[in-house]
Amino acid sequence: MDNIIILIVGIISILLIYFALNINIKRIKQVKENERIKKFVDKFPEDEEICKSILQILKNEKVKIEINQNNKDCVYIAISDKIILGNIKDVYTRIQTIAHECIHSVQDRKLLLFNFFYTNIYNFYFIISVILTIFGIFKNTTLQIVILLFLGIIFYVVRSYLETDAMIRAEYLAEEYMIKYIEENKICTNDEVQQISNEYENINKIGIPTYNLLLVLKTSLRVVLYTFLVIVLGFII
Numbered sequence: 620m621d622n623i624i625i626l627i628v629g630i631i632s633i634l635l636i637y638f639a640l641n642i643n644i645k646r647i648k649q650v651k652e653n654e655r656i657k658k659f660v661d662k663f664p665e666d667e668e669i670c671k672s673i674l675q676i677l678k679n680e681k682v683k684i685e686i687n688q689n690n691k692d693c694v695y696i697a698i699s700d701k702i703i704l705g706n707i708k709d710v711y712t713r714i715q716t717i718a719h720e721c722i723h724s725v726q727d728r729k730l731l732l733f734n735f736f737y738t739n740i741y742n743f744y745f746i747i748s749v750i751l752t753i754f755g756i757f758k759n760t761t762l763q764i765v766i767l768l769f770l771g772i773i774f775y776v777v778r779s780y781l782e783t784d785a786m787i788r789a790e791y792l793a794e795e796y797m798i799k800y801i802e803e804n805k806i807c808t809n810d811e812v813q814q815i816s817n818e819y820e821n822i823n824k825i826g827i828p829t830y831n832l833l834l835v836l837k838t839s840l841r842v843v844l845y846t847f848l849v850i851v852l853g854f855i856i
C-alpha cells in the first residue's frame with residue numbers, strides 16, 4: 620500500500636512538472652527563430668575565435684578547444700579540461716552558448732569533478748538497484764526508494780548549481796565580449812549589441828526554469844520507475 624501511495628504522489632508530481640514544462644517548451648519554440656538578431660550575430664567572428672577571446676576575458680588560456688562539425692552540441696569536459704564546440708555557426712545563440720562552456724571551464728574544479736563522478740555513480744546505482752531488486756537480492760525496497768530519492772536530490776543540487784551559474788553568467792559575459800569586440804572592430808552598433816543581449820536575456824528567462832524542471836523530472840522519474848517495478852514484482856512473486 621505504501622508503495623502505491625509513493626507511486627501516486629510521484630506520478631502527480633511528474634504530471635505537474637510536465638504541465639509547467641510544456642508551457643515553457645512552447646515559449647522556447649517561439650523565441651527559437653529570430654532572423655533579425657541572427658543577422659547581427661553573423662557579423663561576429665567564427666566560433667573558435669569567439670571562444671579564445673572569451674577565455675582571454677576569463678583569464679583562462681590553458682583549456683583546450685576542439686571543433687566537432689558532426690553535431691550541434693557544445694560541451695565542457697572537466698576531466699580532460701576541454702571545450703568541444705559543435706557546429707553552431709547558424710544558431711543565433713552561439714555567443715551565449717560559447718560563453719556558457721567557457722564559464723564551466725573556470726568553475727570550481729573539485730565540484731566539476733565531483734559532478735562527473737557522482738553522475739556516473741548515480742546512474743550505475745540506479746541500474747544495479749533495479750537488477751538486484753528483480754533478482755530478489757535487495758529485499759528492503761522502501762530503503763532503496765529513500766536512497767534513490769536522496770541520491771537524486773544531491774544530483775539535482777550539484778548539477779542545477781553548475782548549470783544555473785553558467786547560464787546566468789553567460790548572458791553578461793557574452794555582452795562583455797560583444798562590447799569589447801565592437802570597440803575594436805566596428806561591425807555592429809551599440810544598439811544592435813543591446814538587442815542581441817536582450818534576446819539572450821529572454822532565452823535565459825525561459826531556459827533556466829525549463830532546465831531545472833527537466834532535472835527534477837529526470838530524478839523523480841527514476842524513483843517512480845523503481846516504485847512501479849517493486850509493485851509489479853509484488854504481484855508476480
Ligand SMILES: [Zn+2]
Binds near residue numbers: 719723781782
Ligand atoms: Zn552547461
